[in-house]
Amino acid sequence: MAFKLMMSAQGKWRKLGGQNRLPQIIQGVEFRDGLRQLQAAA
Template sequence: AKYEKAVTCLTKDKETLLTFYAFPADHWDHLRTGNPIESVFATVRHRTVRTKGALSQKTAKLMVFKLVQAAAKTWRRLKGANQLPLVIEGVTFTDGVAENDTENRAA
């Protein structure tokens, strides 16, 4: 009774909140990461700010491409990459474990 608005919000968004568990358990670490796109481009932003105005549009694009290529060497590999085909096929996962439902695999 004390937190009626919070309970209403949580019950309304229950499906969205629990979608996390519909993916393989190995992928949960990657799903929990905070703002992965921002961390990818941190290196690029750091370098391009220093060279502001010194590059043409073409050379700036080339520099950004090469910086992203260099940064990609240090990115973590996806845990459970072997389960990606199952996710793409639409296999249902319950609490991170694939269900052995043959109907899902046939689709």
């Protein structure tokens, strides 16, 4: 039963976007609502 539920759900999944931003995320760049946030000098 669980297998059939998982297979049904898999057909509705969609690929997430943003693979091109992965290096920026690793560097610690902050994003809000998909937009890069500029950091103010402290």
